[in-house]
Structure formats: structure tokens, C-alpha cells
Amino acid sequence: MVKGQKSGGIAAFDPIPLSKFWVDKLSIVPFKEEDDDDYAPRVRHYSEQLKVIFDFNSECGEVFYRGTSLKHVYYVHELQNIHLELSGFELTLTERI
Numbered sequence: 001m002v003k004g005q006k007s008g009g010i011a012a013f014d015p016i017p018l019s020k021f022w023v024d025k026l027s028i029v030p031f032k033e034e035d036d037d038d039y040a041p042r043v044r045h046y047s048e049q050l051k052v053i054f055d056f057n058s059e060c061g062e063v064f065y066r067g068t069s070l071k072h073v074y075y076v077h078e079l080q081n082i083h084l085e086l087s088g089f090e091l092t093l094t095e096r097i
Helices: 021-023 076-087
Strands: 029-031 043-045 050-053 059-066 068-073
Touching: 050 076, 059 076, 068 076
Parallel strands: none
Antiparallel strands: 029 043, 043 050, 050 059, 059 068
């Protein structure tokens, strides 16, 4: 299906891959631990009890809630959906794209 092509009256679009660009634009607070030298490509973000470890080499994030690993996310909408489900708040853009 072509991007923007209608299927049953609904426009279909390709999902947005999770990347450092998009993570930096979302309203989650960055946090870096002092002993992370071995994990240079990983950046940790927290939102209350929700923690996501992003690996920008593979463009995915591993979602933790209260210390338990829940799933890996590969697209922006997956991160938005799980954040809304767990926190009750939508992730929004911090600035215009």
C-alpha cells in the first residue's frame, strides 16, 4: 500500500521508526547514570515509574514498568501507546518538527 493511500476510507501511513531524533522530541525526561560507559549507545529515559532504555544502534527501546521488562518498542506509536496505558498521560512533542 502506498503512503497516504486510502483503504476502506482510512488513510494508511508507514509507522515512524523509533530514533534518537524522535525520542529527543517527546516529552520524556532524560536521565544518564554515571556508570553507563559500557553502554554508550544507550540513553535512559524515565517517566514516573516508567523506564525505557533506548538502543539507538538498533533503533528500539525496552520498556520497563516498576522494574519489570514489558516489551521492546520499535515505533513511535508503540511508545506513545504503552506510555498512555501505563501512566495515563499522552507523550507530546516538546517542540515543533
